[in-house]
Amino acid sequence: MQEFVNLCIEQAKTALKRGEVPVGCVIVKDGVVLAKAHNRVEELKDPTAHAEIVAIREATEKLGQKHLYGCEVYVSLEPCPMCAYAMVLARVDRLFFFALDEKVGGVMSRYNLLDEPAFNHRVRWEYIPIEEAGKLLKYFFINRR
DSSP states (O other), X not given: OHHHHHHHHHHHHHHHXXXXXXXXXXXXXXXXXXXXXXXXXXXXXXXXXXXXXXXXXXXXXXXXXXXXXXXXXXXXXXXXXXXXXXXXXXXXSEEEEOSOOTTTOTTTTSOOXXXXXXXXXXXXXXXXXXXXXXXXXXXXXXXXX
16 A cells, blocks of 8 residues: 555656646556546646546556456545535545545545445545655645745
8 A cells, every 4th residue: 555655646746846736646456556636727728627527537558447346546635516516426446535625525525435335336435644645735725825
C-alpha cells in the first residue's frame, strides 16, 4: 500500500509544480498500477479534469471496459461529489484518501455519497490521514492569496 500512497503524493506534487490544485490519484488492480494522474483543470481548461476523473478514464481505457471491478483508488484529497459519484458509476471496489475537504468533500466531510443507500453500488472507503497531503494543499492555497 505504501508504494501507491507514495505514487499518489508524487502526482499531487506534479500538479503543484504545474500550477494545479495539488491532488494526485492512483488506480490499482491486483497490485498493478492501471493509472496515475493529477489535477489538469487549468492545463486542459476543463472543470471535470480532476485527478480522479483523469485516472478513471485512463484505467477504463487500459482495461477496455467501463467498470473498474476489483480496483482500488488512492487519492490525496477526499473526492468531491462529482468524483465520488464517478467512482460509484465506475464500480470501484475501494477508495483510500489522505486529506479531508471540509468545504465540498463528497465522502465524509460535507456529503456522504458513498454511503448513500439509493445508489446501486457501494464503494468501500477509508480515510487515512497523511500529513504531507494536507501540507501540499495548504501551501498551494496560502501562496494563491
